[in-house]
Amino acid sequence: MWVQVEVFMQTLVAGILLGGLYALIGIGMTLILGVMKIINLTHGQLMMVAMYIAFWMFELFHIDPYLSLFIAPPLLFVLGVGLQKYLVNPVLKVESILPHNQVILTVGIGLVLQNLATIFFTSDYRSTPVDYASSAWYLSDLWAGTPVEISLSLPWTVSFCLSVSITLLLWFFLAKTDTGKSIRATAQDKDAAMLMGVNVSRMQVITFGLGAALVACAGCLFLPIYYLFPALGSQFTLIAFVITILGGMGSTIGAILGGLILGVFESMTATYVGMGWAPVGRFAIFVAALVFLPGGVASLLKSKKLTK
């Protein structure tokens, strides 16, 4: 009995830790979606690029992946701004039969990034041999008389905490600063924001960069606990939009909750159904959300008047 509870608790905690990181990926995507109204299907590839930056920083200069949080996100910000300015914006102006050209465009960008990574870095699986990779701490360290024992990987915990702090910083930025407020205004109503004197096109560029920087943070946090290969990007793109749908398009709180739900759900599927099935669970929950809860978690919150 206790063993089963322990397994369950362990799975739950692992899921929450994973979910915290997923949330960070989801927030970046949802920001871009909210402001630009386009789905960024190259989100995971941007994360892959950030992970390679962090990886080479470690390999060449022995910079800890966590310290790369100060290197990779700014670089990705620049990359995101460039993509938005020179590729996405021109396409938004082009007239065509199909309305989804920007989506297909981001797929093309993703293809290029992934393939370039394969050429330059080969498709080998890599991992960063940080010396704390396998260290762990136990619940009994904190609470001696605990009835259930849970072990937590140290890098997972650190990554989770950093992810939460980055999310809080972002919240502060969006809620308190002028630029943040302008971004939120643009997301709510582009035309009204423009009339209020917000430089909408500039906000769009900043948002794309910000989204890329956020996913770069997630990449740096994932690096110590995950392996790295060029095709990893598409996997995380899928995760990012599952979270976005789950949370409700364009909602930041929704993305956080969606990330947590997805993390727990995946971890549960991995424990109780089988490792290989975790991705199927991911999509099952995605399709279920699309059908039964098209507005995502955010719409639930709204209808229950939990948020303003």
Added chain:
Amino acid sequence: MKKLLPLIILGALAVLPLVGLNTYIMHVIILAVMWTMAGIAWNLLGGYCGQVSFGHAAFFGMGAYTAGLLMHHFGISPWWGLVVSIPIVAVVSLLMGLVVLRLRGPYFVLATLAIGEVLRITCENLTPLTNGTLGIMITRTWVEKTPYYYIILALAALAFVAIRMIIASRWGYYFVAVREDQDAAESLGINTTLYKTIALAVSAVITGLAGAFYTTYMGYIDPQVVFSLGEISILIIMVVMVGGVATQWGPAVGAVIMVLLAEVIRSIPRLGTAYQTLFGILLIVIIIYLPNGLVGDFHKIRRIFRKGAA
């Protein structure tokens, strides 16, 4: 002349093997015809009906696996897969339609993408049924290419004619109406859900046939190949985007260009591994400068050349 053009092209293609091309060139031509067929199918749903699907690998893979599993489990000739795949793919696409066709725009894109990936992962994990990632190997019926060529040519021609007839009929106008403005179409009395379902089912069945042919021709399938997002779903989209969305000849032009490009680039030493990079760049360039494809924006290209000459 213009009416006879398809017949002339078909005739020219029919006598092509008599010229005595080597097997490699035949292989490239067969692939081009197969991709034309898949592109025609995607074009019906994506181009005419405006429902951009990122999950056509689902149907392609299902057709391929129908043929493969018939041989693998029952020892039935995979050619029966061409027949059996029709009802199977049709039923699955209708079920899928129940879910995805309620969604619009980006939601639809993502849902189809997810379904393609779900099928791939399911296929990888259902080892007793599908042999998992090992894939399925079957013996090919013929060694030489010519019979395969005629079969896929016949299938593609049938698909071409079928889609052409659908587009010329009342249905075709309904499809375009749905693409241009779904709400307006609905208010004019078009049952948009019904017509989107029809477009999806027809498109899926044709793609499934192409998949079943792929199994019999290649003799080997595995989930990573036939359910691939990059190699199937996105390649189908690229075929249509490059050729021309919602044009009759777009898929054919696109398929020839894409297959040739793939083969030519891959055969260049050193540069070969970069072919997907070039595909991506091509896609970006096409979207920015020729959003309606080579056929759709033909007048634009001609104008540029005329300016260059003058």
